[in-house]
Amino acid sequence: MEMMSGAAMVVRALKDVGVKHVFGYPGGAVLDIYDALYAQEDVQHVLVRHEQAAAHMADGYARATGQTGTVLVTSGPGATNTLTGIATAYMDSIPMVILSGQVPSVHIGEDAFQETDMVGCSRPIVKHSFLVKRAIDIPDAIAKAYYIANTGRPGPVVVDLPKDIVNIQESHPYQFPDKVQMRSYNPTIKGHMGQIKKALKALLEAKRPVLYVGGGAIACDASSLVTELAEKLHLPVTNTLMGLGAFPGDHEQCIGMLGMHGTLEANKTMHNADCILALGARFDDRVTNNVDKFCPHATIIHVDIDPASISKTINAHIPVVGSVKSVLTQFFEQMHEINDTERKEQLADWWEQIASWRTRKCLSYAGSNELIKPQQVIESLYRHTQGDAYVSSDVGQHQMFAALYYPFAKPRRWINSGGLGTMGFGLPAAMGVQFAHPDAVVCCVTGDGSIQMNIQELSTCMQYGLPVKVISLNNRALGMVRQWQDMIYKGRHSHSYMDSLPDFVKLAESYGHVGIKVEKPEELEDAMARCFALKDKLVFMDIAVDQNEHVYPMQIKYGAMDDMRLSKTERT
Amino acid sequence: MRRIISVLMENEPGALSRIIGLFSQRGYNVDSLCVAPIEDSSLSRLTITTAGDDKVIEQITKQVNKLIDVLKISDLTDGQHVERELMLIKVGTRSDSVRDEVKRTVDIFRGQVVDITPRNYTIEVTGTSDKLDAFIHTMSQTAEIVELSRTGVCGLSRGEKSMRQ
Ligand SMILES: Cc1ncc(C[n+]2csc(CCOP(=O)(O)OP(=O)(O)O)c2C)c(N)n1
Numbered sequence: 001m002e003m004m005s006g007a008a009m010v011v012r013a014l015k016d017v018g019v020k021h022v023f024g025y026p027g028g029a030v031l032d033i034y035d036a037l038y039a040q041e042d043v044q045h046v047l048v049r050h051e052q053a054a055a056h057m058a059d060g061y062a063r064a065t066g067q068t069g070t071v072l073v074t075s076g077p078g079a080t081n082t083l084t085g086i087a088t089a090y091m092d093s094i095p096m097v098i099l100s101g102q103v104p105s106v107h108i109g110e111d112a113f114q115e116t117d118m119v120g121c122s123r124p125i126v127k128h129s130f131l132v133k134r135a136i137d138i139p140d141a142i143a144k145a146y147y148i149a150n151t152g153r154p155g156p157v158v159v160d161l162p163k164d165i166v167n168i169q170e171s172h173p174y175q176f177p178d179k180v181q182m183r184s185y186n187p188t189i190k191g192h193m194g195q196i197k198k199a200l201k202a203l204l205e206a207k208r209p210v211l212y213v214g215g216g217a218i219a220c221d222a223s224s225l226v227t228e229l230a231e232k233l234h235l236p237v238t239n240t241l242m243g244l245g246a247f248p249g250d251h252e253q254c255i256g257m258l259g260m261h262g263t264l265e266a267n268k269t270m271h272n273a274d275c276i277l278a279l280g281a282r283f284d285d286r287v288t289n290n291v292d293k294f295c296p297h298a299t300i301i302h303v304d305i306d307p308a309s310i311s312k313t314i315n316a317h318i319p320v321v322g323s324v325k326s327v328l329t330q331f332f333e334q335m336h337e338i339n340d341t342e343r344k345e346q347l348a349d350w351w352e353q354i355a356s357w358r359t360r361k362c363l364s365y366a367g368s369n370e371l372i373k374p375q376q377v378i379e380s381l382y383r384h385t386q387g388d389a390y391v392s393s394d395v396g397q398h399q400m401f402a403a404l405y406y407p408f409a410k411p412r413r414w415i416n417s418g419g420l421g422t423m424g425f426g427l428p429a430a431m432g433v434q435f436a437h438p439d440a441v442v443c444c445v446t447g448d449g450s451i452q453m454n455i456q457e458l459s460t461c462m463q464y465g466l467p468v469k470v471i472s473l474n475n476r477a478l479g480m481v482r483q484w485q486d487m488i489y490k491g492r493h494s495h496s497y498m499d500s501l502p503d504f505v506k507l508a509e510s511y512g513h514v515g516i517k518v519e520k521p522e523e524l525e526d527a528m529a530r531c532f533a534l535k536d537k538l539v540f541m542d543i544a545v546d547q548n549e550h551v552y553p554m555q556i557k558y559g560a561m562d563d564m565r566l567s568k569t570e571r572t
Numbered sequence: 573m574r575r576i577i578s579v580l581m582e583n584e585p586g587a588l589s590r591i592i593g594l595f596s597q598r599g600y601n602v603d604s605l606c607v608a609p610i611e612d613s614s615l616s617r618l619t620i621t622t623a624g625d626d627k628v629i630e631q632i633t634k635q636v637n638k639l640i641d642v643l644k645i646s647d648l649t650d651g652q653h654v655e656r657e658l659m660l661i662k663v664g665t666r667s668d669s670v671r672d673e674v675k676r677t678v679d680i681f682r683g684q685v686v687d688i689t690p691r692n693y694t695i696e697v698t699g700t701s702d703k704l705d706a707f708i709h710t711m712s713q714t715a716e717i718v719e720l721s722r723t724g725v726c727g728l729s730r731g732e733k734s735m736r737q
Contacts, residue, residue: 119586124597128640131586148640184582184643308634311627 001173006135006166007036009174010099013142015042016176019070021061021435022046022099023054027074028114029101032166046435046464049456051078053428055085056454059094060392060432063415066221068095068150069432075101075163076114080121084422086156087125091419092242093219095154097145098122104164105133118160127155135165135172147180152187153306154219187305191322196330199277199301199318203233206275206299208350211235212258215242215418216280216304222325223247223411226279229328232338234347236354238266240281241403242418249407250387255354256363256407259287260555261400264362264564264572267555269354270295271562278302280324283314284419293560303327362553362566363404371546372521374398374473378405381443381471384528389441390415390433394426394450397479400551402445424453427470431457434466441532443469448498449478458511461538469531470540472504475547483550487565508540518543574603574623576648576655576727579636580735583609583616587641591618594639600624600632604657604701604724615643617735619726621701644735648727655727659704660686662694664716673714681707692718701725 004012010033014022023046026034037045048054051073058069069089073079079100089096103112119129128148130141138161145157203209217226223246230237230253237247238258247254256263258270270276276298281287283302288294294314302309302316303324310319320327365375378401381389391406392415393399399416408414415433417425430444451472461468473479481496505515514537518527524543531539556563556571565571581587588607595602600622607618622632629647637645648655665671671693678685678695681703687694697707704722711717729735 120589123590123593129586182640185640306638308631308638312631 001175003171004174005032005036005168005170006138006161006172007032007168009135009138009172010142010161010166011036011040011043012174013139013176014070016139017142017146019043019068022070022072023048023057023061023432024072025051025054025074025078027078027101029075029103029163030072030078030161030166032163032168033072033099033101033161035168045072047460048428049459050454051081052085052424053454053457053460055082055096055098056088056422056425056428057432057435058096059085059089059425060415060429061436062089062094062096062432063429064390064412064433065436066219066412068097068146071096071098073098073100074114075103075118076116079118080116083121083125084424086122086158088417088420088422088425089156090125090127092215092417093154094156095150096156097142097149098156098158100158100160102131102160102162105162106164108162118158122158125156126158129158129160131160132162132165135170138165139174139176143177143180144182148185152185153216188307188321189305189323189326191303191320191327191330193330195318195320196327196334199303199320200331200334202275202299202301202318203277207346208272208274208297209233209235209347210269210273210276211237211247212240212270212276212278212281213237213243213246214240214279214281215246217243217246217324218411219280220305220323220325221411222279222323222328225325225328225332227251229331234343234351235277236269236351238262238270240284240287240418241416243281244403244414245408245411248409250409254407255358257403258561259284260289261404261551261553262555263404264360264553264562264566265354265357267553267562267564268357271560272353273298275299276301278304279328280304282309283312285313287561288314289555289561289563290558295561360566365549367521368546369521372518372524372543374401374475374545374549375405376521377471377473377524377543377545378402378445380524380528381445382406384532385441385443389413389443390430390437392416392426392430392433392442392444394444394446395421395423395480396447396450397475397483397549397551398445398447398450398473401473423450426450427454427457427468430468431461431466434468435464441469442467443471445471445473447479448472448474448476448501455507458508458513458538458540462512465536466538467534467536468538470508470538472540472542473545474501474504474542475545475549476501477547479547480551486550504540504542508538513538513540515540515542573625574621574649575629576653576725577620577622577632577636578646578648578727578735579618579620579642580644581616581618581639582641582643583614584641587616588618590639590641591636594635595620595622598631598635600628604722606724606726619724621725646729646735648729652730653727654730655700655725656698657701657704657723657725658696658698659707659720659722660694660696661708661711661720662692662718663711664692664718666691666716670715674711677707677710677714683707
């Protein structure tokens with residue numbers, strides 16, 4: 001058996017798992033591990049500027065590839081700095097492993113220098129965690145961590161490593177397990193046949209069916225099956241914020257995103273449906289609006305890998321536990337030949353109804369000669385990237401504009417913090433994507449508030465030559481907060497004004513990047529073209545947009561799904 | 573409604589705190605909790621009494637089951653079951669008459685006096701939680717209760733069924 005130090009084991013186990021990139025930041029408790037990273041090339045370490053960003057990078061990397069992202073940080077502040085990133089990944093079911101240093105075993109519990117109970121701090125926001133006690137347990141703990149993170153419903157896993165067990169002066173036998181098996185962890189992947197038959201029957205008999213597709217369909221790479229099902233059965237499809245791209249946004253059967261800022265047609269279709277097939281979606285409160293008024297006519301079929309997601313907020317009439325991919329495969333096995341003409345006939349009235357909702361063109365907005373409209377920026381971005389970019393986003397109005405005005409045709413292209421709504425996510429997440437896909441066009445749509453929450457990573461971008469395109473919709477305000485204040489607090493803009501903004505162009509330049517300021521509508525197209533012509537450069541687009549624009553449509557609180565404001569003056 | 577939930581889990585550090593944390597994080601009640609390793613010492617069995625409507629209990633069951641350390645969970649109150657709780661209670665016995673009355677009550681409840689000092693008795697009583705409540709109530713009318721400690725409920729389903737099949 002090979003002999004090596006605990007630190008070498010950590011690096012070796014990462015290699016054996018297949019890890020290519022580790023996002024991290026050194027410190028006392030992990031110096032041995034950093035020493036082991038020094039003399040090798042199997043695992044590339046990316047030095048960030050703040051540990052929160054390391055977690056978001058690993059997260060973006062995972063969202064874009066489906067592979068588990070890896071974070072390495074020191075004990076105490078290094079570890080606690082990752083917590084927002086871990087919570088972000090947890091809420092969106094993103095596979096991630098966080099290796100955190102810990103004080104030496106003998107000092108645990110003594111309030112030693114840089115000691116925090118990382119397993120305890122992270123407990124409510126991880127899928128699982130390990131405090132490794134002996135060096136020989138390192139390979140097993142790491143193998144298990146990756147296995148747990150990326151099977152079943154994915155999620156973050158913390159591996160806490162006391163300094164004494166990774167000591168480079170000691171040697172231990174290294175053995176990486178061939179196979180991970182855990183008697184207490186066996187996620188259900190295949191659906192129950194009886195339930196599948198029931199679900200299929202309900203779906204085929206429905207007169208007003210709809211497919212409601214969430215992030216779970218992307219997590220298990222089921223997009224092509226979703227599309228196949230929708231096309232075969234002529235079903236209208238709505239994607240959640242997390243599911244954008246699971247079904248192509250530019251497909252004629254796509255009725256757009258649903259929920260709080262969903263399209264009129266998506267929310268109307270849901271509300272009036274007689275059968276909803278939910279695939280890897282979780283009936284989040286940002287989707288359902290008032291649960292008591294939720295979709296009163298629908299038989300609800302809920303397919304999810306996590307039994308705890310089923311009937312949590314909305315009761316499912318036909319629950320199916322399993323991965324969307326397996327369950328849809330089983331659907332096809334059970335489905336008889338579909339007569340296309342008859343099928344179309346069956347849904348003709350329904351589609352006619354949907355077409356009438358579409359005529360309202362709920363995403364139309366009034367343009368202006370003086371002010372750039374945020375919607376217009378996203379439409380321009382879509383054109384200049386041929387709708388094929390990876391787009392990460394921060395949180396706020398710009399996020400909703402990006403979600404609504406950039407119809408993602410492919411899964412894993414839209415990278416956003418849906419569940420936690422973490423400002424500061426966008427830039428580091430885009431960087432993670434760029435590491436995974438060095439040649440791809442990667443954009444970060446952000447706002448003047450959010451970008452400042454992790455702007456220090458512009459330095460990391462310089463160090464690693466990441467040509468991320470930062471598209472900042474600068475409205476000189478915390479726009480989404482301001483919108484709510486306009487709507488609910490009579491326009492009292494309490495602390496939603498971003499005073500003293502830096503000159504973002506100069507700031508970008510000081511980091512060694514290119515900055516472009518855009519202030520007039522007529523400058524926008526040229527500026528975008530210049531931005532995307534600079535293929536090898538990070539370009540920071542500081543685009544002054546109309547401060548008074550609101551995101552519409554917007555559900556009305558306590559109402560049904562389809563009770564919506566359509567503009568500042570109109571409602572359903 | 574009161575429910576008794578039985579959990580079979582890995583006997584590992586951190587496992588218990590995950591379960592407790594889950595209850596507080598999601599706002600579920602814990603009325604009592606009782607945990608110890610079983611004959612296979614790599615496993616522990618935990619019994620929680622909680623309260624909630626069917627929807628809450630369904631969520632509790634699913635969320636607990638989702639924890640990686642948990643092998644199995646069952647709601648004992650779903651079927652026929654046996655439940656017991658043990659209590660140690662120390663009562664003041666100032667006079668002979670009190671001592672006699674205490675002794676009588678202990679016999680009626682099939683308890684046992686396990687420790688004696690000139691000033692008090694320590695009594696062990698086993699039974700359902702209701703029985704222990706009744707014992708405390710009765711005792712408090714005769715003697716001064718110095719202190720008491722209850723284990724919380726533990727239980728098994730009746731009949732052939734076992735959690736480890
Ligand atoms: C870390 C964090 N803090 C606070 C919030 C609350 N919040 C949601 S949107 C928003 C404003 C975002 O402003 P900006 O990034 O400028 O985007 P805009 O809405 O103007 O497009 C705030 C403060 C949050 N989501 N995340």
